[in-house]
Amino acid sequence: MKKLISLIFTLTILVFQMNLYSQKIFPFEIKEHKLSNGLKVIVVPYNSPGIVAYYTVVRTGSRNEVEPGKTGFAHFFEHMMFRGTEKYSDVEYNRILKLLGADSNAWTSNDQTVYHIVASADALETIVDIESDRFKNLKYNKEQFQTEAGAILGEYNKSALNPFQILNEEMQKLAFTTHTYRHTTIGFLEDIKDMPNQYDYSLQFFDRYYRPEYCTIIVVGDVSFNKVIYLIEKYYGDWKRGSFEPNIPAEPEQKEERSKEVKYPNKTLPYLYIGYKVPAFDSKSKDVAALNVISELLFSETSELYQKLVLDEKLVDFISGEMPMDRDPSLFRIYTRVKDEKNVERVKQEIYNAIEKLKLEQVSPKKLADVLSNMKYSFLHSLDNADAIASTLAYYVSVTGNPYSLDEFYQTL
Incomplete structure (x- = not known):
């Protein structure tokens, strides 16, 4: 497992600067x-x-x-x-x-x-x-x-x-x-x-x-x-x-990278799965907010990495990176399916390179604004019926016990 401390710190500052005047996002009375x-x-x-x-x-x-x-x-x-x-x-x-x-x-x-x-x-x-x-x-x-x-x-x-x-x-x-x-x-x-x-x-x-x-x-x-x-x-x-x-x-602190090759008994394309230890969900944590932004910057369908690995070079079928919403410290998960076994190491290195690039190069304010806008728009767009609204609240309530943590999280973004 590798650490993302400097990357989180950089994005935390940017996210904080862009959201001094953010307002509640949940459009209904609770x-x-x-x-x-x-x-x-x-x-x-x-x-x-x-x-x-x-x-x-x-x-x-x-x-x-x-x-x-x-x-x-x-x-x-x-x-x-x-x-x-x-x-x-x-x-x-x-x-x-x-x-x-x-x-x-x-x-x-x-x-x-x-x-x-x-x-x-x-x-x-x-x-x-x-x-x-x-x-x-x-x-x-x-x-x-x-x-x-x-x-x-x-x-x-x-x-x-x-x-x-x-x-x-x-x-x-x-x-x-x-x-x-x-x-x-x-x-x-x-x-x-x-x-x-x-x-x-x-x-x-x-x-x-x-x-x-x-x-x-x-x-x-x-x-x-x-x-x-x-x-x-x-x-x-x-x-x-x-x-x-x-x-x-409590899980003890992890101090070394761990890896394992998993053999599957039937025929399959190789999967690559990378995990990073991340903090528990906290609606007011700027680190948690930054990690959610990272998942969009690096692994959404508009990201450079997706464009390169999935569309241009066609090395993988898909790639995904997810920040969990868990009560206790958990894993940021990156997973992909590689089309040819000989390219597994190359794909892994491309992922690491993308992370390093994000650490070293500041994200432009426009790009960050676009990502944040899309995240908020997608969230609001999903609240189009009673079932979807209740389901969304259920997630936040089950993790934090507080329905207003939803607004707190989007205010922190």
Whole structure:
């Protein structure tokens, strides 16, 4: 891993100078409420006639899987939460959603598990009822647990057909020796294989993290704040808070570059994956802002590196560089697929050269202004429906606990 300190410092100064007068970017009013049990509620009234997006953000992801041999349970509950309760079985739950014409799904990442429904605003009370019930009263037996655990193994085996998934898993294990970011969201294979034997632990995991103090409800759409709060208090008010706090191990400082060649059993073009240790997401950090700008300057489709490697010399199929949005220090990820194995070292050197050039040569104010403008325009352009707005807020809330961190981040850019 190489350091980007001087590069970050240079861009930090430029970003700071250009944004002395920046204003809030989120164009909608955010209203908040907190129940006595710790459950947070965020409401964004939005002109989406007859439509509401209802998100439940659980600030628990693979980061929270602290016990050895117990990885993958945050992702497991993404599946298990659709198994039903005594009041609403899985069949009844799905029947209600179908009757409402609602769209329901979930996703898991390092720091969060997010459940979301998009439905008619007229059905808001029904949605609050069935969602509160499954979060308070999820019920499943050992046989159902083992069936779902087997499905997780099938999902892992399917994803392993993609060589990049294997490469990403190896990168996590190489980059992190102690912190729980060492394992991917789906978990270590040996833990997944043992998961059918962990029924009792699954109940413990649910009891720890599916509590009001870990959750935030986000409601966006054709709704009134007062009605939403009335319904949330009515259906979630008796949800008892917990007391568990995980001890997330800190990753020791890395003092040397690490590398590994990963063999893939099937035929594939070579992938190149480079990671740099970077700080945790902080909406007010100029270093974090600079690193997000770096990802655009170096790896967007308008960058010199993309033009050279993808379009002109056609050495790679694609190239991407991403600054993560994680609660703890993580990895800036650069990855590409090289068309010919003999060019891997050349492509790697081109990436390093582009980084060095950015360190040594000041970015022109116009170019930087164009990048910042495009980043902000793209963000605003994405907020074109209730679901997209709720999804965006879910990311910021799950990482920072604060919906206004979104504005803070764009003010820092």
